[in-house]
Amino acid sequence: xxxxxxxxxxxxxxxxxxxxxxxxxxxxxxxxxxxxxxxxxxxxxxxxxxxxxxxxxxxxxxxxxxxxxxxxxxxxxxxxxxxxxxxxxxxxxxxxxxxxxxxxxxxxxxxxxxxxxxxxxxxxxxxxxxxxxxxxxxxxxxxxxxxxxxxxxxxxxxxxxxxxxxxxxxxxxxxxxxxxxxxxxxxxxxxxxxxxxxxxxxxxxxxxxxxxxxxxxxxxxxxxxxxxxxxxxxxxxx
Amino acid sequence: xxxxxxxxxxxxxxxxxxxxxxxxxxxxxxxxxxxxxxxxxxxxxxxxxxxxxxxxxxxxxxxxxxxxxxxxxxxxxxxx
Numbered sequence: 001x002x003x004x005x006x007x008x009x010x011x012x013x014x015x016x017x018x019x020x021x022x023x024x025x026x027x028x029x030x031x032x033x034x035x036x037x038x039x040x041x042x043x044x045x046x047x048x049x050x051x052x053x054x055x056x057x058x059x060x061x062x063x064x065x066x067x068x069x070x071x072x073x074x075x076x077x078x079x080x081x082x083x084x085x086x087x088x089x090x091x092x093x094x095x096x097x098x099x100x101x102x103x104x105x106x107x108x109x110x111x112x113x114x115x116x117x118x119x120x121x122x123x124x125x126x127x128x129x130x131x132x133x134x135x136x137x138x139x140x141x142x143x144x145x146x147x148x149x150x151x152x153x154x155x156x157x158x159x160x161x162x163x164x165x166x167x168x169x170x171x172x173x174x175x176x177x178x179x180x181x182x183x184x185x186x187x188x189x190x191x192x193x194x195x196x197x198x199x200x201x202x203x204x205x206x207x208x209x210x211x212x213x214x215x216x217x218x219x220x221x222x223x224x225x226x227x228x229x230x231x232x233x234x235x236x237x238x
Numbered sequence: 239x240x241x242x243x244x245x246x247x248x249x250x251x252x253x254x255x256x257x258x259x260x261x262x263x264x265x266x267x268x269x270x271x272x273x274x275x276x277x278x279x280x281x282x283x284x285x286x287x288x289x290x291x292x293x294x295x296x297x298x299x300x301x302x303x304x305x306x307x308x309x310x311x312x313x314x315x316x317x318x
Contacts, residue, residue, distance in 0.1 A: 084299075140293060144300075235308045
């Protein structure tokens with residue numbers, strides 16, 4: 001009884017400051033808030049010139065809000081680790097409760113279609129990653145397409161062929177590609193200009209900003225794809 | 239016309255989500271859920287977010303469906 005009362009009191013104590021903070025927020029959709037008064041207009045006006053990418057979304061995600069995205073990819077990596085911790089947890093002495101059903105043979109039509117489409121999907125994914133600074137897309141989008149492609153191929157191919165698509169060792173090393181790419185580019189900024197994750201804004205150094213953005217995009221793409229593939233392989237338990 | 243398209247998609251989304259919750263056969267629910275993601279993808283595209291649409295198509299309709307199917311393959315495949 002006392003414990004319950006205590007829980008209620010604690011919940012209220014935790015909720016009250018949050019409610020108070022919520023009441024201080026500007027009304028939803030208000031045009032008076034900072035994002036509408038000066039931040040968005042600034043991005044739209046200067047983004048294409050100073051941030052290194054013609055695509056404003058890429059500018060905001062990787063340049064203006066770079067820290068945000070770096071921690072986002074770290075969260076993705078950490079959540080993969082959490083998923084694996086649960087999936088690969090096999091305490092000794094506990095039998096697997098479920099029996100794996102007999103796999104259904106893959107239909108010839110599905111196998112043929114996936115194989116014919118695969119090179120085009122791969123090409124599109126690479127295009128999306130490398131062109132993310134000009135057209136909609138980028139590392140996250142291209143990476144998920146590559147991941148989905150490898151998963152689709154793994155479903156129609158034999159186990160050996162599917163493993164050869166992305167060797168286990170390479171996959172293990174590339175899982176952390178996204179945070180590492182961010183870290184390397186961030187350190188480059190730290191050493192060259194004295195600020196972590198700094199992108200040069202001068203006119204003549206724009207190619208360098210673009211190059212840094214592309215390196216991060218490739219890192220996010222490769223890392224994201226490997227995370228998806230790892231989870232898929234862990235769930236199939238092979 | 240544009241608004242009509244949006245309304246059609248949203249009605250389809252609501253229908254899909256109700257169906258996902260009510261279906262007892264988990265395999266059917268997964269397929270309907272994949273339809274939900276594809277509809278959502280069209281909606282993103284129509285609302286001017288092609289990058290989100292790409293991710294939705296690849297992850298929502300593709301990867302999660304496969305993961306759900308694997309999970310169903312390892313369990314009974316029917317809601318009690």
